[in-house]
Amino acid sequence: MMSSTRxxxxxxxxxxxxxxxxxxxxxxxxxxxxTILCFSGVALFxxxxxxxxxxxxxxxxxxxxxxxxxxALLSEVIQLMQYVIYGIASFFFLYGIILLAEGFYTTSAxxxxxxxxxxxxxxxxxxxxxxxxxxxxxxxxxxVFGFSAVPVFMFYNIWSTCEVIKSLQxxxxxxxxxxCVDIRQYGIIPxxxxxxxxxxxxxxxxxxxxxxxxxxxxxxxxxxxxxxTVIALLIYMMATTYNYAVLKFKSREDCCTKF
Numbered sequence: 051m052m053s054s055t056r057x058x059x060x061x062x063x064x065x066x067x068x069x070x071x072x073x074x075x076x077x078x079x080x081x082x083x084x085t086i087l088c089f090s091g092v093a094l095f096x097x098x099x100x101x102x103x104x105x106x107x108x109x110x111x112x113x114x115x116x117x118x119x120x121x122a123l124l125s126e127v128i129q130l131m132q133y134v135i136y137g138i139a140s141f142f143f144l145y146g147i148i149l150l151a152e153g154f155y156t157t158s159a160x161x162x163x164x165x166x167x168x169x170x171x172x173x174x175x176x177x178x179x180x181x182x183x184x185x186x187x188x189x190x191x192x193x194v195f196g197f198s199a200v201p202v203f204m205f206y207n208i209w210s211t212c213e214v215i216k217s218l219q220x221x222x223x224x225x226x227x228x229x230c231v232d233i234r235q236y237g238i239i240p241x242x243x244x245x246x247x248x249x250x251x252x253x254x255x256x257x258x259x260x261x262x263x264x265x266x267x268x269x270x271x272x273x274x275x276x277x278x279t280v281i282a283l284l285i286y287m288m289a290t291t292y293n294y295a296v297l298k299f300k301s302r303e304d305c306c307t308k309f
Contacts, residue, residue, distance in 0.1 A: 080289040081153030085146045088282035094275025095198070096139040098268040103128045105265035106201070113248055113256050114233045120243040142279075145187075149286055152180060153293060177294045184290050188283040195276040202273050204236055205266040212257035215250065229253070 107121075107128055115121040211231050218229070227250035233239055234246045248256055256262055 078150070078153030078289065080285055080292075081150050084282045084285035084289060085150045087278055087285070088142060088146045091275045091278030091280075091282055092139055092142045095194075095272045095279060096135045096275075098275065099198070099272040100132050100135050102201070102265045102268035102272060103132060105261045105268070108261050109256065109259070109265065110233070110239065112261075113252075114246060115239045115243040117244060121239050124238055149180065149184070149290065152177065153289055174294070174298060177290070181287075181290045181294050184283060184286045188280065188287055191276065191280050191283055195273070195280050198269070198273040198276045201269045202266075205262070205269060207231070208253070208262070209257060209266060212254050215254050227251075 107125055110121055110124070111118075208231050211229060215229055230247050230249035231253055232247035234241050234243060239246065
């Protein structure tokens with residue numbers, strides 16, 4: 051009696067183990083990694099970018115463009131970009147979930163769990179649409195990644211200029227008042243904006259403010275988040291292309307090979 055119970059327990063454990071192996075085999079690991087990376091990258095880009103843009107407006111208003119009419123257009127553009135950030139975060143949250151679900155349902159193990167594999171022309175069309183849309187988003191995010199590097203470059207130039215002023219004060223070589231940063235040369239405020247530039251100790255004080263420090267580092271993190279999103283979309287490209295190829299191959303009547 052004890053031996054039969056022990057055998058039943060062993061069979062039960064073997065059945066559970068086999069079921070777990072099948073479940074793990076049905077996980078689209080590429081799509082899962084891409085989804086996690088996409089969510090993380092978009093969250094960093096949207097969250098840090100939103101706060102950094104707010105800090106940038108504050109720095110411009112306080113130190114480079116004291117007249118509201120001079121930077122009114124820039125303020126409207128930044129506010130619009132912040133609304134766009136909300137839309138990007140919502141869209142990629144839904145799109146990542148959809149691609150992850152599509153990866154689950156086109157994994158070969160799903161066939162073994164849910165019966166014979168069946169595909170329709172509509173299913174192949176939807177999978178092809180995901181391939182096309184993912185490629186378009188990948189190219190678009192390459193542009194976003196390049197665009198997000200622009201404020202990093204600007205803040206780096208200001209920070210490096212402040213470091214030069216500090217080194218000159220230590221070495222007592224050239225007066226720091228002669229070294230300036232003119233924000234108008236970047237085209238974000240008009241040439242008639244007052245004062246438009248900061249020199250010497252005033253520029254050094256700007257670099258020591260919390261707004262500058264936070265905005266600079268948040269722009270760096272936002273740029274890194276955009277880069278992570280590009281990598282996630284590249285993984286999505288490979289995953290969706292493979293999924294579409296599987297659907298196309300499985301739809302053939304002479305298909306006899308298991309992936």
